[in-house]
Amino acid sequence: MKRNLSPLFSAAFLLAFPVAVYAVDISVDSTSIVRFEQRDIPGSSKQDIQPFTQFLGLDARKLGDGNLSLHLYGWGRADMGDTSYGDSKTDGNLTYGYLQYRFEKTDADIRAGRFFVREGIINEQVDGISARTDLPFGFGLSAFGGATVHTEDLYGENSDGKGDYIAGGRISFRHKGLLELGISGVYEDTAPALVNYVNGTNRKIGADIWLSPHRAIELVGHSSYNTETSEMAEHRYLLNLRPATGLVLSGEYSDQREQSLFYSWAMFSGAAVNPGDKARTTAITASYYLDKTTEIILGYKHYNREIGNADRYGGDMKLSFMDNRLRGGLGYYYLQAGDNFAITGTSSASYHNLRAYVMHDTKTYFSSVEALCRLFDEKIYGEDTAYEAAFSLGYHITPALALSGDISYGKNPDYQDETKGLVRLTYNMTYDNKGEKK
Amino acid sequence: MRILQTSFMVVLLVGLFIFLVSCAGMKGTPNGYSSHADYISAGQQISCSECHEDQQKGTMKSFASFNHSAVFVKNHGHYAATDDRLCASCHKSSFCTDCHTNKTEIKPSLLYGNRPDRELPHRGNYMTLHKIEGKLDPSSCYRCHGRSNNERCMACHR
Incomplete structure (x- = not known):
């Protein structure tokens, strides 16, 4: 019953506000997609699927006294051929739908409805209310509370494994553009017991930092603590050095206690993970703009888990010409990983990853070509190569309305022969209160 | 459980204290974020410091931190977790929810x-x-x- 109330809760908030329309700006973003896909999975009969999916976003600003806005986004799908996924030929979702009142001082705002909260260690979708404000002396406050947005029931269960209500917030302090410290926490209702999975309640606290004692040095990251397991869940930090214009040298470090981090990830029975399992990654990346047209990126990452170690290294080059209308990229990475990371039946997880693309935009048409190739050190299901080539061509019918089509062909260990195509109609427009386009 | 309850109580009290102490000065704190949507085109590689060099003031972070280099794009989650109001200067929420x-x-x-x-x-x-x-x-x-x-x-x- 509680679960059915969540969308009603959001809708009630949206309808309850008396919305006077004065100098309202309305922005509409619509993407209609018809996909054409032929699936040929070894051991199964061929499938032809043609799902039609409509994505629709609406942002109405300057409502009421000018500080109120409404934001909606969601999608719906109807299958015109074979069922594209699951048992139903239709599906849909309200991604977010909220009213926001933004105050004229202190960057304060209040949101009510369905929205995402990303504050410090918090990353949640909520049907409820949130508020935040900057305060004098560099302090800041944010808080939220409401009903958890439930998702699909887990297999064989009558629950998605989440509690029914959730609350949390963050307190922060900033000093002169040199330092920001934050403390955040999330508290979710006790998770329901499951039959086929081991489940845990989502309750964490954490701290985050941004430190830049000099404009060429920046440290950013967070640590989180799982109060259910009484153990640190994660440390995740990034150090950026900018010794010269256009050059960024970056070092990443993360350390995780997997049970505490995945404790409420019911689908993988995160609460049942061995309490001693740890994971650690360290990475170095260098990004350098040779000039306005060319960026070169080199990277190395080391993975360490209980089951073994792995390394990934390689680089990318990004190109931009003709005032950004012609863009391209090249990339190569190699993953060196042993048998513990390999797919069942193989003894190596190592593979080369190559990618190249080029795209061109004009006022009338736009196009792109992309090629991907993966070379496995050891054959997977009898294949040592996976590749895909994709081509996209589009036409601006008006500056706001564009029709485009993509087609791709690929072959990989899971799909012997994969041909996909889609037709996409996009409409992005903002109207002012007189109905005129902006 | 007890640790969490105690932590929330402490955070709540500290927050309330800070809020009460600083309420009097709130009128003097203007909004820091404004929309850039009208003059930034899709696909543009954003370098905040190109336009905002030397405009850092108050508690604002360095604009160089938000230049959309490959390193920034790869690690954008760190920044969105503390500065999503700055993200919203250019990006609608749907830009985030396309993936997240x-x-x-x-x-x-x-x-x-x-x-x-x-x-x-x-x-x-x-x-x-x-x-x-x-x-x-x-x-x-x-x-x-x-x-x-x-x-x-x-x-x-x-």
């Missing part, structure tokens, strides 16, 4: 198949690779897919 959402229909790299320049995850067929990458770094799956109970995941992960 509980339920989506089309993977982002297919939805924006005409934008190979965007660093969208899982390009090409990812079915084979996820069996390797998931073992390598399950937290990278968890950040987007954790607790969303994606039907496609559940088809095999029962």
Whole structure:
């Protein structure tokens, strides 16, 4: 019953506000997609699927006294051929739908409805209310509370494994553009017991930092603590050095206690993970703009888990010409990983990853070509190569309305022969209160 | 449990104290974020410091921190977690929810198949690779897919 109330809760908030329309700006973003896909999975009969999916976003600003806005986004799908996924030929979702009142001082705002909260260690979708404000002396406050947005029931269960209500917030302090410290926490209702999975309640606290004692040095990251397991869940930090214009040298470090981090990830029975399992990654990346047209990126990452170690290294080059209308990229990475990371039946997880693309935009048409190739050190299901080539061509019918089509062909260990195509109609427009386009 | 209750109580009291102490000065704190949507085009590589060099004031962070270099794009989550109001100067919420959402229909790299320049995850067929990458770094799956109970995941992960 509680679960059915969540969308009603959001809708009630949206309808309850008396919305006077004065100098309202309305922005509409619509993407209609018809996909054409032929699936040929070894051991199964061929499938032809043609799902039609409509994505629709609406942002109405300057409502009421000018500080109120409404934001909606969601999608719906109807299958015109074979069922594209699951048992139903239709599906849909309200991604977010909220009213926001933004105050004229202190960057304060209040949101009510369905929205995402990303504050410090918090990353949640909520049907409820949130508020935040900057305060004098560099302090800041944010808080939220409401009903958890439930998702699909887990297999064989009558629950998605989440509690029914959730609350949390963050307190922060900033000093002169040199330092920001934050403390955040999330508290979710006790998770329901499951039959086929081991489940845990989502309750964490954490701290985050941004430190830049000099404009060429920046440290950013967070640590989180799982109060259910009484153990640190994660440390995740990034150090950026900018010794010269256009050059960024970056070092990443993360350390995780997997049970505490995945404790409420019911689908993988995160609460049942061995309490001693740890994971650690360290990475170095260098990004350098040779000039306005060319960026070169080199990277190395080391993975360490209980089951073994792995390394990934390689680089990318990004190109931009003709005032950004012609863009391209090249990339190569190699993953060196042993048998513990390999797919069942193989003894190596190592593979080369190559990618190249080029795209061109004009006022009338736009196009792109992309090629991907993966070379496995050891054959997977009898294949040592996976590749895909994709081509996209589009036409601006008006500056706001564009029709485009993509087609791709690929072959990989899971799909012997994969041909996909889609037709996409996009409409992005903002109207002012007189109905005129902006 | 007790630690959490105590922590929340402390955070609540500290927050209330800070709020009360600083309420008197709030009128003098202007908004710091404004919309840039009218003069930034899609696909433009953003370098905040090109226009805002030397405009850092008060508690504002260095604009160089938000230049959209490859390093920034790859690690944008760190910045969005503390500065999403700055993100909202240019990006609508849907820009985030294209990837970071509980339920989506089309993977982002297919939805924006005409934008190979965007660093969208899982390009090409990812079915084979996820069996390797998931073992390598399950937290990278968890950040987007954790607790969303994606039907496609559940088809095999029962």
